[in-house]
Amino acid sequence: MSQAREEARQQIVRTVREWVEKEVIPLAEKYEHDDIYPHELIPQMQEMGLFGLNIPEEYGGLGLDYTTFAMVFEEISRGWMAVGGIIGSHHILTHILVHYGTEEQKRRFLPALARGEKRGGLALTEPNAGSDVQSIQTTARRDGEEYVINGTKMFITNGLHGTTFALLAKTDPTAQPPYRGMSCFVVEKGPGFTVGRKLDKLGYRGVDTVELIFNDYRCPAENLVGGREGEGFKQVMSGLEGGRINVAARAIGVATAAFERAIRYAQQRKAFGRPIAEHQAIQLMLADMYTKIQAARHLTYEAARKKDSGERADLEAGIAKLFASEVCVEVTLNAMRIHGGVGYLRDLPLERYYRDAPLMVIGEGTNEIQRLVIARQLLQRYRV
Ligand SMILES: Cc1cc2nc3c(=O)[nH]c(=O)nc-3n(C[C@H](O)[C@H](O)[C@H](O)COP(=O)(O)OP(=O)(O)OC[C@H]3O[C@@H](n4cnc5c(N)ncnc54)[C@H](O)[C@@H]3O)c2cc1C
Secondary structure, eight states, rough: OOOOHHHHHHHHHHHHHIIIIIIIHHHHHHHHHTTOOOHHHHHHHHHTTTOTTOOOOTTTTTTOOOHHHHHHHHHHHHHHHHHHHHHHHHHHHHHHHHHHHHHHHOOOOOOOHHHHHOOOEEEOOTTTTTSSGGGOOOOOEEETTEEEEEEEEEETTTTTTTTTTEEOOOHHHHHHHHGEEEEEEESSOTTTTTEEEEEOSSSSSSSSSEEEEEEEEEEEEGEEEGGGOOOOOHHHHHHHHHHHHHHHHHHHHHHHHHHHHHHHHHHEEETTTTTGGGSSHHHHHHHHHHHHHHHHHHHHHHHHHHHHHHSOHHHHHHHHHHHHHHHHHHHOOOOOOOHHGGGGTTTTTTHHHHHHHHHHHTTTSSSHHHHHHHHHHHHHHHHH
């Protein structure tokens, strides 16, 4: 990497870190506990270009590589992971458009998405189909210059405050294997597209996650991504590779915040006449926490590097997401243990980190599914 590019990377990461310290952390506890959307952060995020991280500069974005992208998500999640959610699935939508949209679709959607004037996400999961993506029941039937879309999407982040989503639907419900009959559309709020229930979550509070209902929603045919039916499964899976790098980075951010709290507290809190950091049991815990966070960070950068090279990165992204999310669950619990009783109180953010961590195990493909993807790739690579 050129020195100029490295400096640009350091600059954006530093800017985001300072913003998180100054603007995000002071809001996090109250807004998270009360499940309040941080509207006032949106103009600041727009100003910094955070809605166009992976959009090329010619369409108004920052055109960052995935390594810098991961660093930005880590910094945000050190402060408050849900703020990462506002731009997380938004960048799956933009990834799909950047890599698979027609030139006309890129010009029509990307500049407003980069500015954050249009915000959105990914509408993939349904009440009866999560891991088993090919079982989705949402259909898109061609009718002249439009598609008529019917179905319900579940757990859609940004579904309330966003307007624009990459939606996966079946254009040929009889296709075998089913993925061949799946297409991706850019859908925008309008008649026939309603927001259902807002979901009440354990963690990741503040950011909106809702049900989206499509009832004879008419989508212009020109919003079919890439202009061809049957390509949607591949397009969305490629978007999810970037999503897994983002989730891994979020996990590292949350784990780092928990670790930093724990190592400070361990030097201040005394038990049996000395700081608990001088007890070996605590030292072993701190050493393991830091080692695992560092390992997760390296795996994530490796996945990001592979994705940037244009190569298929599902193995690396899956490994990074699997490892980093499990580390996050372990580290946030251990940080709470190191804090003893006060770690269990809502006065400190330890309990928030602990509640946020399991989402990274479940979201963007559960860790069981990651293991299946990893094993499938390994069995190909080591075929006898
Ligand atoms: C807060 C939150 C935000 C979300 N945001 C979005 C979003 O913006 N857009 C979106 O489309 N989705 C979103 N999701 C959905 C998320 O991606 C799914 O919940 C996830 O993919 C799992 O699907 P599921 O909930 O249907 O679980 P299921 O698929 O029903 O899985 C249940 C259990 O069975 C296991 N399992 C399933 N199949 C297998 C198998 N073959 N082998 C072994 N184990 C298996 C799973 O690992 C899991 O443990 C969000 C979810 C949450 C909780």
